């Protein structure tokens with residue numbers, strides 16, 4: 602199937618299912634394979650506009666006392682039961698803003714960040730890797746022990762090095778390319794399970 606056709610097919614399916622974007626299918630595939638949301642009821646979603654991952658997270662949270670917090674530079678139309686912070690993930694007090702909403706550490710931190718693409722391949726990939734690193738830095742400050750972290754990361758020459766960094770903090774780290782992600786896109790997802798806690802190794806300078 603051509604890239605354009607695949608894109609259109611997922612777009613139509615998303616519209617039909619009531620999702621705000623086809624990105625929903627990526628998280629649904631991740632969930633089906635890795636089950637990261639199965640027991641979660643405190644979830645943070647970084648870079649979450651227009652909100653389809655928030656919709657999926659809300660569907661999967663069948664407990665009544667769940668807390669879901671989305672963060673994005675852009676406005677996100679309200680979703681019942683979901684709090685939204687309209688801010689950059691680069692804001693220095695973001696972790697405390699999120700914790701104010703969550704009240705307790707998160708079970709899962711998701712990140713689907715993409716910078717505004719400039720068309721300059723190397724620059725765009727470097728910027729995206731920086732966002733993935735920042736998301737890791739935020740996640741380790743928000744997660745409870747044994748929590749999970751999922752991040753988009755573009756494949757660059759530093760991809761393996763980033764996986765090694767994530768492995769310092771999580772017991773298991775797998776890379777995954779959902780079928781709903783376009784083949785020509787450099788995006789991959791890292792599924793990091795079982796946060797080890799921040800006892801010794803956290804050093805924001807190395808991220």
Ligand SMILES: C[S@@+](CC[C@H](N)C(=O)[O-])C[C@H]1O[C@@H](n2cnc3c(N)ncnc32)[C@H](O)[C@@H]1O
Nearest residue numbers: 624648650651652653654673674689690713715
């Ligand atoms: C691929 S979209 C996310 C789609 C989302 N997962 C969904 O399911 O609807 C990437 C998002 O990253 C956001 N973004 C890019 N840079 C950001 C930053 N510095 N802080 C917060 N959000 C950012 C963009 O505004 C965009 O909404």
